[in-house]
Structures are given as structure tokens and as C-alpha cells.
Amino acid sequence: MKSITIPALYCPFESKINNHLASTEQHTNNWIRQFKLHEGADFEKFLGDNFAYMTARFYPEASEKNLWLANDINCLLFVMDDAMDNQVDRADMIKTRNSLLEFIDKCNAILHHPETYTGPDTGVFTALHDVWIRLMAISTPEWQQHFIESLQMMFQAAVWEFDNVAAGKIPTVPEFYNTRQFLGAAHISTDMISVIEEVNISRELLNHPTVHELTVLARNAVCWANDLFSLTKELEHGDKHNMVIIVKEERQTDLQSAIRETVMIHDKDIQRFVTLANELPGVDPDNADLRKYIRILSAILIGNIDWSSAETKRYNFEFVRA
Template identity: 40%
Template sequence: MYSIILPKRLYCPFPSRINSHVLAADAHTVQWIRKFGLLHTEQQIQQYRKEGYAYMVARMFPNADRETLCAYSDLNTLLFLVDDFLDQQDAMVSGGHDSASVEQFSRHFVAILENPSIAHHSKEPVFAALADLWERLIRLGTPEWLEKYKKSLWRIFHAALWQHKNIEAGRWPSVEDYMARRQYIGAANVATDCVEMIDRITLPADAWEHPVLTELTELCRNTVCWANDLFSLSKEREKGEYHNLVTILAHEKNTSLNKAISRTIAIHDHQVRRFIRLTATLPSFNEAVDMEIVRYVEGLKAIMRANIDWSNHETSRYHFQYADLAPVPANAPYTV
């Protein structure tokens, strides 16, 4: 696999932080994977550890207590495993991965959120694991948050179904359509929704719905996704996957991959700067609510920074290099 060479580092001037319970979360999630048989061999488990999902969560939520961090580490790992299933044939769930199978899988997944007991004796490890996890989250979250979170999980399956139907039809999405849906394809909406529960943030509805907070949340989700499209580009091109902003830009604009990479970096950096400008215009309600808003924005910053730090330092999932660190081979096909 060739590494993509990124011509510059992504702009994200927020502090790097990591939760002190990261090793406990990693060990816990490995045991949870073994308990439910989500991976079948020791080699697969060791590969999971190299991909470092617990570290991603620990960077996203540096202030989470141990129990909550372990729960979200399990959830994040489960979502990555589900994402891999939705992308390709996988032994985790029996059956295929065409749009009909994705829709059936999605309905079963969401049904368990309504009634976890239906999956306790499921032959499918992912559903039994989900039931266990959801019962733990019920103890951690409020009823209002749980309802919001179920809707967020449903949106990621709608996006996955849209992507599979595109592939089956041989249809390329427009840049505009892809950019509107990407936050759900990548489950970035799930991450930002967890800030409320994990950091114990309490805001009234009119604060959550304020245009500034709404846009800040969207910018956080999108910049994480544009960064991920850059970091995962090599892996996705090797598999022939084209639902990636770089690839779609190159296709729609009839431009080189190099120029599309640079354009994607520019989009990311522009939106991070927009996020920073918006933080100077936060709405004001009263002292208590205003403090909660600041904590929420800090949580969004942590997610944006975590994605970059984890991709740079702690996961083997992606293959990319920066131009200032790597010599560019003359015959490398995906270099800038």
C-alpha cells in the first residue's frame, strides 16, 4: 500500500490532551471484545490494539471518568467494526453487504436500542454486544439524551444505505451532496452528541438549537471528516472506494489527485478558522448556561484535535505521510 503524501499539516490550533484512564479503557475493551467474540483470533485482536481505538476516545474525552470512558471505548470500537462490515463482506455478521442487507442490519440494530433484551441470546456477536453496551449507556445518560442518540445512530445507517445504493447504481455523488452527508457516513454526529453525556453538560433546548452552537457542531463534525478523508485516502483507493472528498473533488472538477488533496486541506483549514471566529460570538443566556456552553465548545475542540493526534501517532489504520518528513519516491503514484 502506497502512503499518501500530504503537502502540509492540517490547521488545528487546539491543545493535545489524553485521558489518564486510557490504558484501563484499552484493556477493558479488549476483554469486552473477547467476551462477545467480536473478533475471532488473537491476531485480529492484536491488530485491533494496533489501531488504537481506545486512544482515540481518550483524546476526544480527556475528562471522562473511568466507567464512562470504558463504555464509549466499547461503543467506538463497535461502530468501527460495524463500519468495516458496511464497507465490505465481514464475518462479524452473517449475510452480504448489499443495500438490502445493510437495511436489514440497520433495522435490527435500532430495534435493540428500543428493547435490548431481544438480543441477549442473539447468535450474532455484534447484536449481543450492542445490547450489553446500550444497557450500560442507559445508566449513564438521561432519557432525553438517549432519544437524541438513537436518532443519531439511525442517521448513520441512512447514510450508509445511501452510499451502498450509489455503489450499486454506479453513481457518483456530487461534491455538495457528499459534503452534506459525510458527517453521518463517518458517525461524527455520534461523537459530538456524546459530549453532552460524557462531560455532563446541561443546556436548555434554545441553547442547543441556537444557530451559533448548531454551526459549531457541524463544523466540528465536518472538519473531523475532511481530515479523515485525507488520512484514509490510501486505504480507500486501494479498495476502490470513492466516497471520499478528495476522490469526488478530483472526479467532479476533472482535476488531479494532488490538486484535490490540496483543495481538501484548504476546505478543512478554512472551516477550522470559521469555527474559531464563531467562538467569539457565543450566545449569552445566564452565567450558569454560558459556562456550560463554553464547556461544550471545549469538548468540540477536543474532538477535532483528537482525530488528528490519534491519526498521526496512535493508529495503524491509515497510511499517510507529511511532505516535510518523507522523501517522495519518483515512482510513487499518489504523491504531491
């Protein structure tokens, strides 16, 4: 299928990249081989995805070992998401609803009782156990509980999508707007900021309406951009859980009009993010950790566009030339 043409996205943030990119790429390539998450031609495709560039842009101020961990987690999440995302050729481990639920149960057992895990030396579950042990070593019990809850939201969204596909149902625009952040784990990327970037920000502050809205806006904007970037692939896979496709179906419009409307949704969320970040109603604008948190959210927003448009072979699209 020929590449999709997308209008330029509004994202007025400075592009940054972590100095530990090269060592992170080497580390994760070895980690992927160790746990056999990609092999043969699949490993060559993985190399073309260039996930280390994405992670280095998402967390530009992280320490080397923290960036290694973040990239391992991101690559593992992409393995999981790709398995669940392909509606034409689902991976064996989640081919049926029961096998999907069994997969989720095994993940939950590792998260809740990592000390009892006795799985094989390789594979998704062993890789999950490895990153979870490493995450636990640098995080608080409170953060760990929140992270487990966030993964449950990702799993619940996967079941929701599976059931929709089985029933031949396409969600409405409002339904998808409220759920999309949990499909593909955009919320995990923002949850990891406090640990990977060592931002000392309290749960109380993260739950403040202003900060919470900033976080959700960032997650959603990444998702709308991703829906645009991955549109070619998802049309080929028959995946209709994509804002462009949902807008097209609901509005009964053509594909290019749906693309333009999705760009408008993205840009509106970014504009709201910029306004909130500048004004910060109800919170201390001089809080250094909050300012860093917002800075990293901004890095994720622009980093997703930079990586998707220039540094990965994962997507097939072109921006409209001015």
C-alpha cells in the same frame, strides 16, 4: 500502495489525553474478547488501531467508567463502519441491500425494545445491546431518543452510500458535504459529549444556530481530515465516498490537487469554528457547560489528528515536512 502525502492541517487547539487511558485500553480489549468482535489476526490488527488513544483524546475530562463506555461504543461503531465501508469485500451481514436493511432492523429492535432482546452471548447485536443498556443507565429519555435518531441518520447514510455504489454514482461535492458527517458516525462522537463528559447542556441550546453550526463544523472537519488520512485504504477498497476522490472526479484534476483542495475545505471549516467559538453570537459566553462543550469539540478536532498521525496503524499517510 505507497503512503499519501498531505499538507499540514490547521487545528490550533491544545492536545489533551484522559488520565484513564491505560485502564480503558485494558477494559475494552477484554470487552472485545468477551463479545468476539475481533478474533485471531483480526484482533492483532485491532490492537494496532489503538482506539483507546483516540477515545481518551476525544473525551479528556471523562470519568473512568464513562471513558470505558465511550471506547466500547467507538470500537463497535468502527466494526460496523468497516463492514459497510469496504466496497470490494463487504461483510456477509451487509453484502446485499436486503441484508443491510435486515441488519439495520435488528439494531433498531434492540434500541427500541432492549428488554426483549434474546440474542446469542456474542456478536455485534449483543455488543450493541450491552452498550445501550449502559448508556440508558446514565442518560435521560430525551437524550436516548435523540441518540436513536442519530443512529437512524447513520443507517440512512449507509443505505444512501450502498445505493450510490450499486448505481455507479459518485455524489457531488455539495451532496457529500451535507451528508458526510453521518457516514462513519462523526455525529455520534459529538452527541456523546453531554453524557460521557457530563455536560449539562439543554437541547434548546444545542439547537441554537451558533452552537449547532459549531457542532456541524467540528463533525465535518473531523470527516475531511479522516478522508485525507484514509485515502490510501479507500483507494485500495474502491470506495469513492471520500471528499478527495469526489473533488478529483468533479474538478477533473489530479490526486495531489484534490488533496490540497480537501485540506483547504478542512482549514476553512476550522477557521470558521475558531471565529464562532470566540464570538458566540446570540448565546451566553459565560455559560460554563457551553464552554466545556466547545472545549471537548476542540479536543475531538485536535485529538483526531494526533491519534491518526502518530498513535494508530490504521492509516498510511505522511504530512509534508516544512
